[in-house]
Amino acid sequence: MRPGLWCWLACPPCYEAWTSYGGPLSLKYRRNGKWGESPLTAYGFAVLVTIAALLVQLLIYPYVRATPFILFFGAVMLSGWMGGWGPGLLSTGLSALIADYVFLPPRNSLSVSPPDILAVALFVGISTLITRLNVRERAARAEAEAQRERVLALFMNAPAIIAIHRGPEHVIEFSNLFHARLLGHRELLGRSVRQAQPELGGQGIYELLDRVYQTGEPYIGKEVPAQVGDPANPRTGYFDFVFQPQLGPNGKPDGVMLFGFEVTEQVLARRNLENAERRLTAITHNATLGLVMMDARQHCVFMNPAAEKITGFTLDEMQGKPLHDFIHHTRPDGTHYPMSECPIDRALPTRAQEQGEDVFIRKDGSFYPVAFTASPIVEDGKATGTVIELRDTTWDKHQQAEREQLLAKLQEAVRLRDEFLSVASHELNTPLTPLKLRLQSLARLLATEPSTPLTTRITQEVELMRQQVKRLADLVSDLLDVSRIRTGRMKLRLEEVDLSKVTHDIAARFHPEATRAGCTLYLHTQEPVIGLWDRLRLEQVLTNLLSNAIKYGAGKPIHIRVEDDGNQARLEVRDEGIGIKPEAMGRIFNRFERAVSERHYGGLGLGLYVTRQIIDALSGTVRAESTPGQGATFTVELPRQPRKQDETLAG
Known part of the structure; x- marks a missing residue:
């Protein structure tokens, strides 16, 4: 040619x-x-x-x-x-x-x-x-x-890169369609490689062409990166290629032929796979769980460092050997553990995940508890192996034993506390009763004396002492109720009770206290509202709710409503006081919980807890609704007959 x-x-x-x-x-x-x-x-x-x-x-x-x-x-x-x-x-x-x-x-x-x-x-x-x-x-x-x-x-039309360069300047004499498309159909023929592909500068391609042209020795490149595509927006591709010298009539090179393939997808896929393998290796080697893989014959093919630490065996010692024979072949009593009973070995033939707890044997012969999960590997519908996760639960067992001991000690401490509260409450009630009687007698005596500055002063002091003694008695009563609820000793004595009459009596009892606090009691009742309830416990519920209303709604009116609602009765106590913050609504019925600062309002936070326990025992419900700054409403709903007779309160 x-x-x-x-x-x-x-x-x-x-x-x-x-x-x-x-x-x-x-x-x-x-x-x-x-x-x-x-x-x-x-x-x-x-x-x-x-x-x-x-x-x-x-x-x-x-x-x-x-x-x-x-x-x-x-x-x-x-x-x-x-x-x-x-x-x-x-x-x-x-x-x-x-x-x-x-x-x-x-x-x-x-x-x-x-x-x-x-x-x-x-x-x-x-x-x-x-x-x-x-x-x-x-x-x-x-x-x-x-x-x-x-x-x-x-x-x-060859699906490969083919081009021919002539002379020491490597002028492009031939470029096939694949090569032209790869370079974005730019102008190639009659131009040197340096002119047609300036983006190759600094990548060593020009120097390779020069060397092949000068030495006559071909060059084979593997996965060489190069800039290709649109010159204005080139991309990096990877190529396998050959620079083959073309000999002239004098036997010396007068050109270089390029023949190659783009392998960008293969290179990126392999790198992604290598990165995934590195990440997987890092995960398995740094995992705290022991990971073991068995093949279809139930022979070990992989163990991570955590598994080697747990079992005491190394991968070199276990590879290609039946895992069952080494770590799970005997029971703690020395009897043989057949493979048919082993849930780990059962996962592969059943193709179902097995998990549980068992006892394994270490390399040194010691036994240890293990929590495991065995998952079959299924490829193309065929079971090819098993992946096992192992976790030595020795420390967990130790922690569990310690927790059980602490729980037992805590339960004992709670029992002793409840007993102490019960005894302390009884002991506190003992001096309070005669003290209340003495104060009542002193008040009656002062009422018979002529009114003088001294008797007036003493009468006021006696009234203050009576209030403080009552407050102390209420606190002792709450503590005693909590103790009874905790120990299951508080019993309900059910009888037919008129809720309206009980509400009238309690409202009359609180009238002087409400007057001192600047509160007006508005009572709305239906006559009668009768059910099978415990009268004393209903009085306690009303006392707690009215006490709270007077305490947190001082100077504002209080509305008490009793309604007959078919098969149940409804009691509602609403004040117009400071209200309850939304974040406190979910805990006001818990023990020792308070929705306000104890610096400004007294109490132990037991009244609403005791109220809820009583209402629950009567098969009823109690709920609170409030808008801060506009007061709170407590609603009690009671079925006319509890689900169980002679109900016992238990906290």
Whole structure:
């Protein structure tokens, strides 16, 4: 192939012109968008060149009388070369007739002498041979063109990167479609690699091309990164390629051929897989759980460091061996543990996750408790192995034992506390009762004395002492109730009770206290509202609710409402005081919980707790609703008959 032909092949318009016209000279016509030889054109050409040979022969005949066929050989040669057998034989026949008629004696006559017959026969024979040689050469040329077209098509459409660079500047002489697409269809042919691909600067590609061109040694690159794509927005790709030197006529390199493949997806996928494997390795090696993997034969294939620490065996010692025989083959009593009873080994054949607790044996022969999870590995519908998570629960057992001991001690302490509260409450009640009686007697005595500044002063002091003693008695009563609830000793004594009458009595009892606090009691009741309840406990509930209303709603009215609501009774106590904050609503019924500061309001935070326990025992409900700054409403709903008779309160 002549130098520069790759340029023709690499340029589709040039190549089409070359092949379409059969080289520098060809007789072709275009039909249905395709080029082909026209018989009429070929035969016409044969006639024309024969006539041309005649005219020239006439001009030079005076000088070539001895060789009248010389120019007609040329006409036959051109006709056979351009048209094949038909035009060649046509030119041969015409030339023989014309030569005989015009140049052979007698001239202007088709008759010939025996010597001229021999001359005509030689002409025809030599012309036929020339035509045959032309036809063979023409067929060989057509085959060569077809081969060249096939090679070009193969190179142009190959799913690989193919390019040819010429000269020391590495001018791009050929670039196939894959290579052109890879480079964003930029202008390549006739430009050096440095001009066409400036983004390769600093990546060592130019230097590799120079070395291959200078040394004649090919270079093989594996997963080499390079900037490709649109020059304005290139991307990094990875490529496997070969720089193959192309030898010139002198045996020295005059170009370099590039042949390669893009492997970006494979490189990125492998790197992602490697990163995932590294992360998985880091996770398994840093995991606190022991991880063990068994194959389909129940043989160990992997153990992480945590599993080695738990079992005492290393992966080298266990790999390829049955896990069951080493860590789970005997019970603590020394009896054999069959594999059929082992839940870990059962996970694989059943394809179901198994988990639980068991006792394993360490390498040193000691036993230890283990919590485990065995998960089968199923690939393409086939069980291929088991993943086991192990956790040594020795410390958990120890912690559990300590917690149980602490719980027992705590329960004992609570029992002792409840007993102390019960005893203390009884003991505190003992002096309080005579003290209340003495104060009542003293008040009655002072009432009989004449009114003097001293008696007035003493009467006021006595009243203050009575209030403080009552407050102390209420606190002692709450403590005693809490103790009874905790120990289950508080019993309900159920009887028919009129809730309206109980409410009237308690309201009358609180009237003096409400008056001192500046509160007006508004009572709204229906007569009667009767149910099977404990009267004393209902009085206690009303006392607690009214005490709270007076304490937190001082100076504001208090509304008490009792309604008959079919199968149940409803009691409502509403004040217009400070209200309850939303964050405190969920805990006001708990023991020792307060919704306000104890600095400004007294009490132990037991009244509402005791109230809820009583209402629960009566199968009722109690709830609170409040808007801060606008007061609070406590609503009690009681069925007329509790679900259980003689209910016991228990906290």
